[in-house]
Amino acid sequence: MTQELKPHYDVVIIGAGLAGLALSTQLLKYAKKTILLVDKWDDPPRPTQKVGESLVQLSGYYFSKILDLEDYLMVNQYLKYNLRFYWQTGTGDDFWEDVSSSSIKSISNIATFQLDRNHIERHMMEKAKKDERFQFLGGVRDIVTNLSETDEPHTIAFNKGQTTCTWVVDCSGRGGVLKKKLGLEKESPIKHGSTWCWVEGLVNYEKxxxxxxxxxxxxxSRQLTGNFPFVNATSHFCGKGRWFWVIPLHGITSLGLVYEHASVDPTEVSSAKKMIDWVCKDWPMFARDLPNRKVVDEGRFISYSHDCKQTISKHRWAMAGESGRFTDPLYSPGSDLIAIYNTLxxxxxxxxxxDLLEEKVAMAEQVERAMYEAYVPTxxxxxxxxxxxxxxxxxxxxxxAIYFGFYVMPFINQLFTNRQYMQIFLRRFAIFGPINKSVxxxxxxxxxxxxxxxxxxxxEPLNIEFYSIQPLKESETLFYQIGLTLEEAEDQTEKHVERMRxxxxxxxxxxxxxxxxxxxVLLNAAFVKSLKLKDTKFDPEMMKAHYEQFTxxxxxYDWNLNPFALEPFIGALVENTTAMPV
Ligand SMILES: Cc1cc2nc3c(=O)[nH]c(=O)nc-3n(C[C@H](O)[C@H](O)[C@H](O)COP(=O)(O)OP(=O)(O)OC[C@H]3O[C@@H](n4cnc5c(N)ncnc54)[C@H](O)[C@@H]3O)c2cc1C
Structure with a gap:
């Protein structure tokens, strides 16, 4: 059945993926606007499984609280148990014998979820379609946008008709409709790849x-790690420049190897089968299980990161989600950036x-770029x-800790759209650029x-509790700093800067x-004060000579943290190497 298009919409969104549907949901909830959402597929999401499942605090808050999907999430998606990281201590054949962990044992007070992407996208689409201000048009090809730089509306034409709109937001993911049209492509310095797949059933590595x-x-070891199902975490099985994820979804498990090109040859992991073989050699305990699983779907990128010169304009166009910028799946910033960009x-x-729009857009572009660039050195x-x-x-x-203070705290206080706060925030955040790069x-x-x-x-296996590192533990208390006045928020940011220094x-x-x-070394006040936060180089001989001046x-030194939190590693390095004199 052909659909009638209205002659004009307030907003046309290109792409009905996570970003486009979240934006539609947010607009329907917070703005009385008419929306046309178009996608190249007739009835997205397609039956193929979609990657990008793990939410962290900012995106968890966005989907459950801002988009008000908490009921849906609690019933239909797994509550996530933080991020857990594992290293082999022995042969890597037995989870309870050969594996060290670093993790947070308590559950996050901001609920995070493991999203079956297809399920949530279907849900948001069905919900939006019930609103008469919303219209979805599938099977849309050959989009031609004619962007206006005056008060006149934009025109947008495609195989199924044409219309006008006040705003165009491109959420076409890697399709990059507007980015390509406007020549805004920019290369990312990150050269990493990933091969992933979904297998039937729950891969519970505790077994x-x-x-x-x-x-x-x-x-x-449970005295340190407790009893919550580890597998509900996003589990990272780590090696040099690589990690293998295990993420539970209802009835299937998502598995993926992510790697820098210097550490893994992409040709060796060019299919799900090859990737599973590779992982079973790298982490032999997986050979107990994965070769017997049925692979239900798979995907791969040799190099997934990309940048964009500009993502929002005073001429009433914008990009959100992967159509603009994408860094890396480590720590799952993808949905966070969707939340931040959509909100702006x-x-x-x-x-x-x-005039106000021009000021807001200039600030939004700065914020969007800063949020993206801060991740690049990581x-x-x-x-x-x-x-x-x-x-x-x-x-x-x-x-x-940077994330809790500079991303989560402002977001849950709805400060990303407060220009007064953002000006101060960006100045404070900028202090961290050089310190972060140096660290x-x-x-x-x-x-x-x-x-x-x-x-x-x-x-021997060693289980580290991340919250034994005091600045991180203190940063978590920012989750409870809600409803702050501007002055209070500034004060918290100021304290966070000092904490991070x-x-x-x-x-x-x-x-x-x-x-x-x-x-x-850790207690020597004169030495500790002499460290230059923006410029400390790792060079053992220079470090020895530097410390000798203060012996x-x-x-x-009067720390506000426990300087011996990682004591097991002090001395071990000297015992293990002949390279450094004591
Ligand atoms: C290996 C990997 C792992 C990841 N893991 C995570 C994670 O754990 N957590 C997380 O938050 N993020 C993760 N991400 C990022 C996450 O996948 C993305 O942020 C997210 O999928 C982006 O959604 P989107 O809506 O922008 O794009 P998509 O979901 O790809 O949607 C784009 C839509 O646009 C449509 N489209 C494309 N071209 C056109 C066109 N020309 N015309 C009309 N329609 C078009 C498509 O059909 C599609 O429906 C991961 C990414 C990778 C690469």
Whole structure:
């Protein structure tokens, strides 16, 4: 049946994926606008399974609270149990014998979910279709947009007709309809690939063991890790510059290998079968299970990251989701960026005043770019650190604390659209650019040093609680800072900046202590104060000479954190290598 198009819509959205449907849901809830959503497929999502399942706090909050889908999520999707990271300590054949972990044992107070993407997209589509302001048109090809730079509306034409609209938002994912039309493509410095698949049933790696059921239940490591089903986490089985994900969905399990090209040859993992074989060699415990599973679907990108020169314009067009920028799936920022971009796009669509719109759009572009760019060093510079529990624990707790304070706290206080706050925020956030780059380079080099010198992690499984790192634990308290006034939010941001400065100091000091095999390094006030947060290089000889200047100093540094949180690693490095004199 051919559908009648209206002569004009307030908003035309191209692409009915996660971004386009979330934007439709948000607009229907918060703005009285008419929407035409178009997609190249007749009835998306197609039966093929969609990748991009794990939500973290910001996107968890967005889908459950802002889009008000909490009831749906609680009933239809798995509640997620944080992110868990694993390393092999022995042969990697038995989960309860050979595996070290770093994780958070308590469940997040901001609910996060493992999304069956096809299920939630179908739900949002059905819900939107019940609203008379919304119209969906499938099977749309050959889209031609004629973007207006005056008060006149845009025109948009395709195989099934044409119409006009006030705003066009491109959510066509990798189709990149507007990006291509406007020549806004930009290369990303991140060169990583991924092969993934879905297999039937639940891959519960807690069962990959020769231990009896009772032994597993009574394992003393549970004193640290507890009893929540580990498999409900996004589980990361790590190695140098790579990780293998296990994500449970109802009736199927999502599995994927993500890698930097320097660590895994893409041709060796060019299909689900090859990827599973590769993983079973890398992590032998998976050979107990995966070769017997039926693969229900699969996918692959050799290089998935991309940037964009501009994603929103005063001339009433915007992009959201993968049609604009995409960095990396590690820590699942994809849906977070959808949440942030959609929120800024809705705010712009709700702004009629032209001057105000121009100011808002300029700020939105800055925020969108800053949110994206802050992630780049995380993926570009120190991805190798995935290969070592100590280095990665420092990296992740640092990044997660930044995330809780600079992403989650402003988002749950609805401050991303508050320009006054955002101006201060961007200044504060900018302080972190150089510090973050320096920390990431330092940790990447620290890992390379350990790797080149054959320094292995602990020979017995070690379970690290991320919240034993105090700045991260304190950052989590920001989840409860809700309904803040502007002054209160600024105050929290200021405190967070100070917290993170101390955290950077601790990361450097810990690595010095580990390299020099001397815990006193961590208490030496004169030395700790001498560390330059934006410019500390990892070079063992230089580090030794630097510390030697302060060995006579007796003042104790007054930390607000426990400097011995990662004590098991101090000394181990010197015991393990002949490369460094004590
Ligand atoms: C390996 C990998 C793992 C990931 N894991 C996670 C994760 O755990 N958590 C997370 O949050 N994110 C993750 N992501 C990111 C996540 O997949 C994306 O953020 C998300 O899928 C983007 O949704 P979207 O709506 O922009 O694109 P899509 O879902 O791809 O939707 C685009 C829509 O546009 C339509 N379309 C395309 N071209 C045209 C055209 N020319 N005309 C009309 N319609 C068109 C398509 O049919 C489709 O319906 C991952 C990404 C990768 C690569």
């Amino acid at each position: 990959f063991t020769d231990h009896t059921h009772t032994e597993v239940l009574m394992d003393r 796009v809705v705010d712009a669509i709700l702004t009629d005043d032209k 993926y570009e510079v120190s991805y190798n650190a995935l290969g070592d529990q100590e280095t990665f624990t420092l990296k992740y707790t640092w990044e997660l 990431q380079q330092f940790l990447g080099d620290y890992f390379a040093y350990k790797h080149e010198n054959g320094i292995k992690g602990p020979s 101390e955290f950077a100091r601790y990361i450097y000091a810990h690595c010095y202590a580990a390299v020099l095999g001397d815990k006193r 006579q100093s007796e003042d104790i």
